[in-house]
Amino acid sequence: MHSPAIRISSQSLQVACSQCNLRELCLPYGLHSDEVEKLDEMVGMRRRVKRGQHLYRAGEPFESIFAVRMGFFKTGVILEDGREQVTGFQMSGELLGLDGISSESHTCNAVALEDSDVCVIPFSRLEHLSREIESLQHNFHKVMSREIVRDQGIMMLLGSMHAEERLAAFLLNLSQRFTTRGFSPSEFHLRMTRQEIGSYLGLKLETVSRAFSKFQEGNLISVQQKHIHILDIPGLRRILRKQD
Amino acid sequence: MHSPAIRISSQSLQVACSQCNLRELCLPYGLHSDEVEKLDEMVGMRRRVKRGQHLYRAGEPFESIFAVRMGFFKTGVILEDGREQVTGFQMSGELLGLDGISSESHTCNAVALEDSDVCVIPFSRLEHLSREIESLQHNFHKVMSREIVRDQGIMMLLGSMHAEERLAAFLLNLSQRFTTRGFSPSEFHLRMTRQEIGSYLGLKLETVSRAFSKFQEGNLISVQQKHIHILDIPGLRRILRKQD
DNA sequence: ACCCGACGTTGACTTGGATCAAACGGCTCG
């Protein structure tokens, strides 16, 4: 079931939150500089995860959460019949592993979709430090809450939207997240397969492909394999609104 | 759009976590008795919400989370076209309002499905106290994480299960939660309509109704309107496994 | 006690997306 013994290349390189260009997206947001220095001590090490490798696997004991510094991940579970169900995609500045807190073991797999770096944040240290630093505590609570809101948004998408509406929502969401990170809102490279998009959106890969083609016909986007160019953001939004 | 000016009956009656029979399901879990006493001060008041009334509405400023002491709630949002999308059902010992932390305003509506009591937990006080009480902090983090895991479970259900599988999962989940609360695992009263179940499960009410009938034909359950008697729990589980 | 309206069931028909199948494009690796 598991892929044949992939060794996880894991190297610790010291990094400082205070130097990180993601600090406004991540846990240090709004902290004073002396507080950020304490964070630096907490985030002991960085870990490099190559494309295709696991950051963690479902069932492994939970010890740390991870902040994506660079790269792109998917999270998901493998169902009994071998099918994969994707539960999310994470990009730089986003946290991974929050699901593991409740049961003290990871409930899903996290796989890098491109060569990536993460900050390893030992959870007990995070709890300890957020008892000292009020705004760190509050940031962390907000991040967890945002994850809940995000998941509920997807529940809504899965519960009440049609294939094209789902894909439009997906593209707009990616676009928005790329924008926040200073990339182009309209042109980007998908790091996941049609299959993975489909799994995430509750659709089959053929349906995803057809919806892409349909959008292209309507001059809403131009697709070339994994390269996406959004030509008409308002048009995509209109598709979303249609029945939601 | 809103129902005609329903007045929320809200009365404060002092209650103590230390006396509450739900403390093992709720935030006080595992706390020492002196710590639970501090919790008592935090939970300033109880609020009574009558069937059909809102505990809070989407858009209202977020100040407190709520613990259900008694009763039954649904959470959901109203979509532009007036349709309701249900995002969850909450029973005694469960927390409501966690989604509001991230944006500092509630992102959904919470409505009582039967006359209910909740404990009002001012969030800033909870954060303050969990900086003092390590196990309270940890409990709270676990509760939030559990909510994330729960939502992801529903994403999986919505993304990859058929109507009957969804309903089986729903019934088994309810059964399990009633059991935890000391009620019968096999016999209970649904407090929500077919419409609400359908909205939650991403199905139309007719489909829910048909699935109930199908289960009844197969002697898995007996349904009489809102009264459910589960006759064959392993049988329901087998339906779940079938394609998941 | 009765009526009304909300909720639930069931049947007939339609349809969006799944499934099955075939062909193509673009990497990677020998």
Place this chain on the structure above:
DNA sequence: CGAGCCGTTTGATCCAAGTCAACGTCGGGT
């Protein structure tokens, strides 16, 4: 440079669930 494979596209067909419609049932209010 060519072979092979993975991922993608597109077409044809099928089926689970949605839609529309009619009827049944329960419970609350006068």
